[in-house]
Amino acid sequence: MSAINHQFKLIQRPVGMVGRSNFEYTQTPAPEPGEGEFLVKVLYLSLDPAMRGWMNDSKSYIPPVGLGEVMRAVAAGRVIASRHPKFPVGAHVTGLFGVQEYAVSNGKGGVALVDPTLAPLPVYLGTLGMPGMTAYFGLLTVGEFKPEDTVVVSGAAGAVGQVAGQIARIKGGRVIGIAGGPDKCRYVTQELGFDACIDYKHEDVKTVLKTHCPKGVDLYFDNVGGDILDTVLTQLALHARIVICGAISQYNATGPAKGPSNYLSLLVNRATMRGMVVFDHVAQFRNAMQDLAGWMKEGKLKTREDIVTGLENFPEALLKLFRGENTGKLVLKVADA
């Protein structure tokens, strides 16, 4: 291979908001696959809130990205050279290929074959990828969803939220979204079919939440943390469950995260707040994929991808995510084919 491999390496851990200065944009010759390996040409990169956490040098569910290492990212691509029988040339794959144009893989660590004739590749980074799995297991397993639940989903127009809310609707729940701005709220109610959506930028969340959830919130799927988590805590129903899926409002904070000062509502309402990491549910991914793909085929589950183009725009695309400027799953297109 003589192709050039452009890469974004992490060279500085961010303090506060992530930015271009945390990365070095470099190039190196594309690697050659060894025995039992294959070479992937990256076509789409997934931009995920979790990436911000991977940049911190602190204990988490996965080691931090080392300084000088290619930034970690889930990606979808095409096998262009192979010495691995299960991943032949021409196959399409998803995996943790990193923020670069070419990656060598041995097929381990969650690499999956995907079929771009069944769904476009970006969908395998969203609804049929980690965000879809996160929504599925967060709502149904961790959140112990019941059809009689009134469900609230924050980040409702985001990659995970859009799926979580629709699954709850499909299974018979009442679903209230929380999103930033009228456009996102229109998307959530009119395209995705949520029962209502609260525009936290222009509405008083507590007041509107009370109106939409007169009997309280049974299940809160939290993607954002901060003030919204604190407000939803004041409106819990008895035996409510809160799924802590993420806290995008807090990831770029310079000080400690804002703790939920209304957490004693858990006591008053005998409620449960539980954290989740999608990788715990790998053994059940196949079932979830079948359900999600089935609902998509039936037209019950609609999702959108928000596609930015050009590997060189990676830092700005990541900022777009943390500024909440994406509607649907944010994906960076790296190459055409």
Next chain:
Amino acid sequence: MSAINHQFKLIQRPVGMVGRSNFEYTQTPAPEPGEGEFLVKVLYLSLDPAMRGWMNDSKSYIPPVGLGEVMRAVAAGRVIASRHPKFPVGAHVTGLFGVQEYAVSNGKGGVALVDPTLAPLPVYLGTLGMPGMTAYFGLLTVGEFKPEDTVVVSGAAGAVGQVAGQIARIKGGRVIGIAGGPDKCRYVTQELGFDACIDYKHEDVKTVLKTHCPKGVDLYFDNVGGDILDTVLTQLALHARIVICGAISQYNATGPAKGPSNYLSLLVNRATMRGMVVFDHVAQFRNAMQDLAGWMKEGKLKTREDIVTGLENFPEALLKLFRGENTGKLVLKVADA
């Protein structure tokens, strides 16, 4: 009856620390029991952190005490007049009789007959009363205790903490207490047999916790909230459980409670934080009583009551509780017999 009934009525809701000015100390003739009722002479009053919450005019698991009403309190007493066949004169009872010398009851709302020949009356307000029940169900049911757990208990020298930690020990767990001051810590380790006790007033909780829990905290029984909760969150083991039993450090705060800013440790560790209210477990109280009384008889479960004397000292006794000056269950002795 011509006896005088001294009472403490709530006349002003506290802002910040509770004090004598929130109450009116009044007297009225002792009431007469009607048909199906009986008259209790109060002998001991239970002083509980929860009483502070009952004084706030906010939604909780029980309505607030109304202004002008006798302050709510659990008490133990003797039936001195009766028109109720199940509660004859001479019987001893516990129930929500309030901060007063005499109370009329119809036997409903959790009133229980107790036998002072089996255990002294104050024990029925502590280990064989609500605090004991809270410890038992908080640890075993809500906290899903397992014998291999490393358990941390805050307020370890308090009414609930002292019992919770000993139950965990009896059932095979390793137990670390957290308490304020060397005297309490000595009580917790030397008298109660906890594996260790951290003196949060003189030790760095995080550092000492790391030493005592090298594999992390599996179960945290929280009675105090605030900084200690936040610190324990940083030391959770995978799949840890936090029981939110109380938050005595926050009850007298003038602003919002301090939210646990390290709550994202729930996500990293797939951990669960769950609130509890003891009244949910009434149907199983009998089993718990048998276990607790059995362990006491066998000498496995030791507890202490801290007894203050004189109804007129009620406000100061309550302050003693919130200042953490009691070791063991704090009880106010109202009359000899």
